[in-house]
Amino acid sequence: ETGVTQSPTHLIKTRGQQVTLRCSSQSGHNTVSWYQQALGQGPQFIFQYYREEENGRGNFPPRFSGLQFPNYSSELNVNALELDDSALYLCASRPTGFTEAFFGQGTRLTVV
C-alpha cells in the first residue's frame, strides 16, 4: 500500500465531455504529480503541484488542468475529451524532502 488512493478506478466518457479524476495522498505529501499512461507505453508527465500551486508542466494542452487542496487531495480535469485521451491516469505524491514518489493505482479512462 502506497497510501495514495485514486478514484474512480474506471471511467467511460463520450468525446467532447469533461472529466474530473481524484487523488488522495498521505498527510505531509506536499508534492503531487499526474501522469498519463497510454496502453503499452511508459507514463508521461502531465504536471506537478506543490503547496497548491502548479510548478511544472509537461507537453499537454491547457484543457488538462489540475487543483491541489490543503487536505493533500488533488484533481485532474480534462475538458473537451478526445479519443486519444483514453489512458491510465496516475497520480504520484511525495513528502517534502523525500526523493521517492508514491504512485496510486490509477484511473482507467476510456473515451468513446
Add this chain to the structure above:
Amino acid sequence: QQQVKQSPQSLIVQKGGISIINCAYENTAFDYFPWYQQFPGKGPALLIAIRPDVSEKKEGRFTISFNKSAKQFSLHIMDSQPGDSATYFCAASRSSNTGKLIFGQGTTLQVKP
C-alpha cells in the same frame, strides 16, 4: 533531449535465470535514475534507484549498473522468479525534482517456471 530509451521491449527468462533490461538517457542534467515495477491494473512501484556518484547499487536480487560516460544504466534481476513477471520501467529526473520523471517505454518480463 528529454528521452529515455529502454530495451528490450519484451523479455522471456527461465526461472533462476538473469533478466537484464537496459536504458539510455540524453539529458546530462538528470541525476536520479529509478526503476519501477508495474503489475496489470496497478500503479508503478519503486524497485531501486541510483544516483551518478556510484556505478552499481544492489538490493536483494535487484542490481542497477550505471555508466555515466555512456549515459546508460541497466537493471539486473538475479535468480528470476515467476512472481517477477511484470512490466519494468526505467526513469530519469533531476534529483531536485523527482516528481517530474521521464519514463522509458517499458519492458514486459515473463519468467517461465
